[in-house]
Amino acid sequence: MRIKLYPNFNEVFIDDTLKGIFYPLCSIVLDQYPENVFHFVSSNGLWINEGFETEYNTFHYTQFNLIENKYKFKGSKELYKGAEQAQNIFDRLEKDFEHNGKHYLKTKTSTDDYIENQKRNLNLKADDEFDADYYLQTFYEFSINKLNFELTNEFGAFKNVIEGWIKNDQLSSIVYDISSNNSSFTDIEMNAVYLFPESINISDNEKIGQVIGCEFFTDGNDSNLLYNKNDGTILNINSYS
Helix, strand or coil: CEEEECCCHHHHECCCCCECCEEEEEEEEECCEEEEEEEEEECCCCCECHHHCCCCECCCEEEEEEECCEEEECCCHHHECCHHHHHHHHHHHHHHHHHHHHHHHHHCCCHHHHHHHHHHHCCCCCCCCCCHHHHHHHHHHHHHHHHHHHHHCCCCCHHHHCCCCCCCCCCCCCCECCCCCCHHHHHHHHCHHHHCCCCCCHHHCEEEEEECHHHCCCCCEEEEEEEECCCCEEEEEEEEC
16 A cells, blocks of 8 residues: 555645545555555535535535546535635635744644634634634644644644644554454444435445544544445545544
8 A cells, every 4th residue: 555645635636626625635556456546535624514415425425436546526515514615715724824834833833823813814703604713723733734744754743743732652554444343434334324325335335444533633533435446436434533
């Protein structure tokens, strides 16, 4: 297995439909599929409006088409509460972090301070649809974690660097095996009839692996990845630890 942490957005998605909504976490190449690149992604930072679920994206999963090793979105953006507001400010957040990220890291700017500063800078108001605090927290944690990795080659260290959490000296596997004895995925298999429509049979999919959400953010939403080689679809399943 070959793993690339923090791929660029345009290496993962075929267009910008989900920019500011989904984060590319890592890309992997497996020995059994040397020509394919699989991507772990996450929509952490936005809550879900279950009234807009489709057969392609729900609270529990998102299905993509894999086209030339990039993901094509099949669902509805309306599922993600505040998606429009998030996309409206995402470029400004990225530009600010490009300019100030190293300063945030050097001064160990706390997540709470970052959130308050950005809400003031962007003039963000309370909104029933868009949870600005959650979105900014997620963006900051992801961005600080990525920058710290680029500078130190140390993965998952932001909790120690910024928030002063006790450092875990055990190196992460980054991608975990879900082929057997994985309790969270076993729960998914046991409840598949309730989680997926008739059009999705997870037994038709090969298990690629799992990444742990709190290693990229502080959100415990893990991503389980499956691949259906017959129709070229990717199933990204959420599980909460």
